[in-house]
Amino acid sequence: MSTPFPSSLPDPAQLAGLANQCVACGLCLPHCPTYRKTRSEADSPRGRIFMMRGVLEGQLPLSGAFVHHIDLCLACRRCEAVCPSRVEYGRLVEGMRARLAAEQSPLRRRLRRRLLAVAASPGQLRLAESLLRFWQRSGLRTLARSLGILGKLAKAEAALPELQPHRAIHDRPGPEEVGLFLGCVARLADSETLRATAFLLEKLGHGVRVPAGQACCGALHRHAGEPEEAEALARRNREAFAGLKTVIVAATGCAPALKEALAPAGIAVREATEYLAAAPGWENLHPAPLNTRIAVHEPCSQINALKDAASPYALLKRLPGAEVLPLPGNDQCCGGAGAYFLLQPEMAGKLLDDKIDAIRAVKPDFIATANVGCALHLGCGVKDSGLGSEIAHPVTLVARQLGFKS
Numbered sequence: 001m002s003t004p005f006p007s008s009l010p011d012p013a014q015l016a017g018l019a020n021q022c023v024a025c026g027l028c029l030p031h032c033p034t035y036r037k038t039r040s041e042a043d044s045p046r047g048r049i050f051m052m053r054g055v056l057e058g059q060l061p062l063s064g065a066f067v068h069h070i071d072l073c074l075a076c077r078r079c080e081a082v083c084p085s086r087v088e089y090g091r092l093v094e095g096m097r098a099r100l101a102a103e104q105s106p107l108r109r110r111l112r113r114r115l116l117a118v119a120a121s122p123g124q125l126r127l128a129e130s131l132l133r134f135w136q137r138s139g140l141r142t143l144a145r146s147l148g149i150l151g152k153l154a155k156a157e158a159a160l161p162e163l164q165p166h167r168a169i170h171d172r173p174g175p176e177e178v179g180l181f182l183g184c185v186a187r188l189a190d191s192e193t194l195r196a197t198a199f200l201l202e203k204l205g206h207g208v209r210v211p212a213g214q215a216c217c218g219a220l221h222r223h224a225g226e227p228e229e230a231e232a233l234a235r236r237n238r239e240a241f242a243g244l245k246t247v248i249v250a251a252t253g254c255a256p257a258l259k260e261a262l263a264p265a266g267i268a269v270r271e272a273t274e275y276l277a278a279a280p281g282w283e284n285l286h287p288a289p290l291n292t293r294i295a296v297h298e299p300c301s302q303i304n305a306l307k308d309a310a311s312p313y314a315l316l317k318r319l320p321g322a323e324v325l326p327l328p329g330n331d332q333c334c335g336g337a338g339a340y341f342l343l344q345p346e347m348a349g350k351l352l353d354d355k356i357d358a359i360r361a362v363k364p365d366f367i368a369t370a371n372v373g374c375a376l377h378l379g380c381g382v383k384d385s386g387l388g389s390e391i392a393h394p395v396t397l398v399a400r401q402l403g404f405k406s
């Protein structure tokens with residue numbers, strides 16, 4: 001069992017202790033997406049661990065080059081999954097990022113916290129949603145695109161799908177009540193999956209509670225080096241879901257952080273495909289056939305953090321007629337990685353190109369992925385390359401064949 005991620009600024013000696021677990025065997029190198037692209041030791045897990053140890057022990061300067069190599073890491077934890085010495089690389093790099101964030105100027109830190117605060121506030125998210133919908137529908141978007149004035153925001157703007165009018169997800173009273181976690185990006189960009197999850201839970205005989213006070217899982221805050229902010233969100237979620245035994249999460253990127261947040265309150269967090277694939281009640285459900293090819297994209301959060309590649313397949317296999325197969329290259333990150341595709345567009349683009357090649361080879365009707373960040377990033381690539389595959393959550397594909405209308 002690994003140690004929890006830090007909830008406050010981690011001690012350098014503690015982090016150096018994690019780095020010292022690495023025996024420099026190099027077995028992780030061929031698995032690391034950034035090393036595979038640059039072939040530079042400094043962009044490999046072993047190289048990053050070596051540099052982190054040097055900085056933490058005061059033997060290397062905290063240089064711009066060091067920060068660049070740490071920023072280029074996807075925090076995909078592929079290295080951790082294959083490391084024979086069980087080096088907890090995820091904890092190490094997030095702890096290092098927290099220390100780097102603490103070194104930044106107060107102005108820069110305040111700005112980052114201000115941006116992250118939008119993700120943490122349901123009210124501000126609703127406001128952002130309304131403004132973005134206005135932007136998409138009013139013609140402002142078309143004008144800005146034609147004038148080319150979006151600059152660095154162009155990538156984020158293009159990744160956002162067409163937002164539908166806001167539809168609140170209400171409680172569905174019933175027996176065996178479970179909580180539904182809404183997330184921040186997911187409630188904005190993929191409310192269809194959340195409604196499909198509530199629909200399928202109800203079909204399988206569950207009541208669903210959607211507490212209004214729930215907050216973001218805090219994963220974005222941790223990735224950005226803000227563990228105290230992440231812990232504040234964890235407290236809010238413990239209060240919001242108090243009294244429930246189980247909470248369902250439809251985005252694999254949120255599930256590990258929420259698991260840690262709710263564990264002290266004795267609340268189990270279950271990823272949606274894992275819970276729904278194995279839930280009792282399927283004997284009474286008969287999904288309509290879906291005679292299509294579905295390629296499954298396995299998010300890093302699902303295979304390296306949750307360590308569960310099987311559940312999306314198990315759920316999709318409940319669809320008669322569907323040909324379900326893995327997207328080739330699933331052991332490599334797509335480059336979405338939270339906000340990575342916005343912050344490191346060049347590397348994210350190279351990793352996305354590999355996924356597009358795989359999609360082109362397999363020619364699926366659907367690409368199923370259980371993480372909203374991957375879905376947005378892959379969606380951009382599919383659109384730009386003119387491929388016709390639809391990106392959808394496995395839960396949504398199954399719910400549609402049971403009568404769910406988005």
Ligand code: SF4
Pocket residue numbers: 021022023024025026027028029045046049079082083084085086087
């Ligand atoms: S992180 Fe693990 S696999 Fe990679 S070099 Fe260190 S000990 Fe070897």
Ligand code: SF4
Pocket residue numbers: 031032033034035043044045048072073074075076077078079080089
């Ligand atoms: S977390 Fe991913 S990108 Fe970072 S060093 Fe490990 S394998 Fe490479």
